[in-house]
Amino acid sequence: MTSATPVSVPADVTARPAPKRPAAPPARATRASSRRRELGACGVLMTPFFALLVTVFLIPVGTAVYLSFFSDDQPGLGFGPERTVFAGLRNYTAVVTDPTFLGGLGVVALYCLIYIPLMVVGALALALLLDSGVVRLRGTAQLALFLPHAVPGIIAALIWLYLYTPGISPVIDVLAKADITVDFLGVHTVLPSIVNIALWSNLGYNMVVFYAALQAVPREVIEAAVVDGAGPVRTALQVKTPLVRPSILMVSMFTLIFALQLFTEPMLLSQSSQMISSRFSPSMYIYDAAFTRNNYGLAAAASVVLLLCTIVLSYGVTRWTNRASAEEATR
C-alpha cells in the first residue's frame, strides 16, 4: 500500500492526465487519446459483469415475460406433437383466478406482516441495547447473535424441523413436562414456525448492520442529548433511532425482498407437514407449475406477477419512508 501513497500534485494538473513524455503532442489530442484509453479500460473492467448481467439476468427476465404470453397446446387428445401458441393474457387470468396462487400470496402477505416488524424492531432493539454500553461481554454477545447467519438456510430449517418434531425435540419434551402440548406444524402454528426460522437466521445479521450504523452516530449528538436531560431510553428512541433511518430502510427493503421469495423453509418443512402444500407460497407455486406440472406459460405468468408485486412493494416502502423522513424534516 505504501507504493500507492499519493504524491502532492498541483490542483490544476490533476484536472486532466499529464502527457507521458516531455515532448508532448498538442493538448487536445492527448486529452482525446487519454479519454479513449479511459473508456477502453472502463469497458474492460465492466464487460465481465455486464456479460453476466445479460446472460443470467436480462435474457432470463425477458424469457419469463415472453413465455408468460404463450402456452402449449396438445392437439388430438395429447397424441399429436406439442405446439406453442400465443395465449395473450390467458396465463395471467389463469394465475390470478387460481385460488391456490391467491392463497400463496395471502400466506406470504401474512408472513411479511408478522416477520418484518418483528425482525426490524427486534434487531434494532438489540443493537440499541448493545450500543447503550451497559451490556457485559458485548463482543461475545454479538458473535453469538450473528452465528446463525453462518448456518445455511436449509440447515437452519433442518435444525428447527427437528426441534419441531415430537420424539426428537427437547423443546416439546420440556413443554410436555409443564403440561403444554404444542403442535409446531399444525394448521395455525406452521406460519409462525416458519417466521421463527427466518427470524433466528437473520436477527443477528441485521443487528450487526444496525449496530454498525449506530457506531457511526457522532458522540457529540448523544452527549448533547444527555446534557439536555434525556434518559437512556429516550436517547435511544428519539435521538439514535432517527439517525439510523437509512439502515432501517435498507434492512426493511432486503427483508421484504427475501420474504416475498419464501421458498426454502416451507419446501423443507413440507417433507414433514401436511399443512404445507406444494403450492404454499408463490415461489413454490412457480416451482410446482414449472417442474412438476411442466406448464411453463403458467409458471412464467406467476413469476411476472410475483416480480410486479416485489417492484410495487419495494417502491411503496421507499416512498413511504422518504415521506416519513420529509415530514420529520419539516417538523
Add this chain to the structure above:
Amino acid sequence: MSAPTTPRSASPLRPRLLGRSVVNLVVGVSVLYTLLPVLWLVLASSKDRDALFSSDILSLGDFSFVQNLKDLFAMDGGLYARWYGNSLLYAVLGAAIGALVSIACGYAFDKYRFAHKEKLFGLVLAAVMVPQTVLALPLYLMASGTGLVNTFWAVFVPVLFNPFGVYLGRIFSQGYVPDEVLEAARMDGAGELAAYFRVSLRMLGPGLVTVFLFQLTTIWNNFLLPMVMLSDQDLYPVSLGLYTWNSAASVSPEYYPAVIMGSLLAVVPLVLAFALLQRFWRSGLTAGAVK
C-alpha cells in the same frame, strides 16, 4: 416499522442497576435463543439413532460422534464427501471470481464518466430485487437449450452474478481509492488497467474480501438453482444433498444421524470464514448500511 417516536418519559433518576440487569437479561435471552439450536445440533450429532429418539439429549452415556462421522462418509458410497467437495468448489471458486468481477465493475462505476452511467447503475440495483424463482425457469430452459443442464456450469455460471457486490464495490472504491492516487499512477505513466491491478485493487483488498464473504455465504446457501438444474447426485452441493437425505429419512430413519452430522459439518466452513475474516465483513456491513 419506522422509527418509533412515541415520547416516553424515562426518568434519568430510575435506579441504574435495575436497568442494567434488564438489558443484560434481554441480551442474554436473545443469545440463548441463537445459540441453543446450534448447541442442540452439536449434541445431537454425537447420538446414535436410538438415543436421538429417546429424548435425553444431555446424557453423555452413549457418545457415538466418531461412529456417526464414519457412518456419514460411508452412507450411499461416500456421497457426502463428494457433495462437500462440490459445495467448496461452487462456493470458493464462484465467490472468488464473482467478487473480482463485481469489484472491477463497481470501481469502473466510481472512477469513470460515461453516458447513461446512473441509468446503468439503476439497472444493476434493480437486479438485486428480482426473485430467484423468477429466473429459475428461464435459466433452466437456456441451460437445456445449450446442453448445459445437469452439468457443473449450469450451477456455477449463474452464481457468479452479484449485483449487490457492484454496489458495494462502488462504495468501497469511493472510500478506499482516492482519485489522487489514480492520477499519480497515471503521471507515472501507468496504463489505466495497470493502475487498477497494481494500485487500486490492492487498496480495495478489504472490500474484495467482504464481497467474497457475502457471495461465499450466498452460494453455500444456494438451494433452488441446483435443485432445478441437477439430476445427477454426484454434482449436488451439500444443501441439496441433505434435503434429499432428509426426505429419505421419513421412510428409512437410518438417514437421520447422517443428516444431523452432515448439517453440523456443513456449518463449519462459514463459521470459520466469518471468524477468520471478522474485521473485513464488519467494515463491509458499515459501508452497506451507512450509505
